[in-house]
Amino acid sequence: MNMAASPMRAAPPIDEAFYSDVLQGLHREQKSLPCKYLYDETGSRLFERICELGDYYVTRTEAAIFEQHLPEMAHCIGPRAVIVEPGAGNCEKVRPLLESLENPAAYIPIDISPEILLAARADIEHRLPGLPVEAAVGDFTCMEAWPTADGTAGLRQVIFFPGSTIGNFDPQQARALLAHFRSRLKRGDGLLIGTDLVKDSVVLERAYHDSAHVTADFNKNLLARINRELDADFDLSLFAHRSFYHPLRQRVEMHLVSLKSHCVSIGGERIAFREGETIHTENSHKYSLAGFAELLRDTGFSPLAHWSDAKQHYAVHYAQAD
């Protein structure tokens, strides 16, 4: 072999947890993949584009609620608060909140996608000089410890969890996650959290199947990521994006449908797909205002306030740790 013409490239190290989660998910009767893996650098950029789509009412509705009610939210949070944001992404939403708070003590963003988080940290540090920022890369559902900022022990901590990210967890997981958040807080600390609300299925389905096909690219990027990082040979043209609202489960489900029977190799292991078989890649659960308040109470929080839009499409809640 002519080594000069065909230089050897070191294969990227396989992420063992990613590999075992993928194989475990694809061996299930209903094939599934954890949605946190949708967010590599490409996935995070595609998600940013989804947020700008006309069809995706979630981001713009939430932004309008924040814009209208920031002073009330800042009043609930109070002075000298430490803001912790799990799943911070590009940290776009927190900036106006931080700017409206009285003398915030620190900002702690956590995300599984390092590229997007580290760029966002630099941006926040530039725009809010003097605010200590401690960014952490990791899975917020199972990080041993969240980072802390020097000199902030004893100050009020508020977890900021916008974007309806709680909707990506099924009801049991959402309960466990909120209880996990509660365990990180002391009595009197806070949670500012966004939830998408139950609504007309036409509005919901359009949001997750946009006419520009960005959501389809976001969904399929998961297969491209598995090809890139786990030595797999998914043919993306053999899968189609599908999303639909499941009224009984009150959630939008996102799937990838195999268009014909075929096999895929992942790190040497072969996985068979039947024609029409799907990989379930994401859930987006929708809540009622009363149902979410009950969930907050069940997990150790007192709901103190919520803000919604005129169409009642979305809500932001402030709750205090009991």
Ligand SMILES: C[S@@+](CC[C@H](N)C(=O)[O-])C[C@H]1O[C@@H](n2cnc3c(N)ncnc32)[C@H](O)[C@@H]1O
């Ligand atoms: C739906 S987006 C929300 C982003 C941003 N907070 C917003 O509201 O626009 C989810 C974000 O959470 C991150 N994420 C998802 N699951 C995660 C996990 N288990 N641990 C850490 N970050 C996670 C993703 O990388 C992504 O940036």
